[in-house]
Amino acid sequence: MSLRLILLLLASTLFAACGGNGGDSPAPAASASGGTAAKAPYREGTHYERLAAPIAGAGENEVVEVFSYACPACAQFQPEVDAWKRGSGKEAVLRYEPAEFHPAWQPFARAFHAMRRIGALGRGHRALFEGIYRPGQQPPQTLDQIADILAGAGIDRQAFLAAAASPEVDQALEASREYVKQAGITATPTLIVAGRYRVQRAQPDGIRPTDVVDWPLANRP
16 A cells, blocks of 8 residues: 555544645746746745734744644655755754644644653654554554654653643643644645745645745745
């Protein structure tokens, strides 16, 4: 069974629909940061949207991916995000905010903040995606089941569960919910650029959303 079929089956059973996933991205359009892309700038209302109000405290070079581990489209998108980050070097700061569009997503949002609290996000972020969507893997539904996957990546199970139950993680969850609300997020994955611009994964003409991200970063339209 192909990975794509597995993701589709998972999406139709345990997990709520991510929305706005746009399917697999075709070959990239030219980058807005160089080459031929300058001949066709990305347009507000077509390739990106301006937030109703800027998000306070956002960095000028900050890119936030709003995602969920329970979102198959986010798992598909992660390698593209990783490649974009490697290419951007120090020019952009990438961070994540978990969304909760469905009650089943709540343990995954809590897991994100627990990993960050114990300093395991660097290892755990990719490991959790890979563990959830591994062929033959029963999709986790509880924090205990998530902890089992992370333990396989060398993350201390008890430390993770203790952090997940902490008031600090409760507060972080509330902050993420507020961020998602302020940013007007309706689908995952979605990218927020400099606290001002919203870029959806689904783009016209096969354009990669990570290419679109570079446009407002460089031009501040």
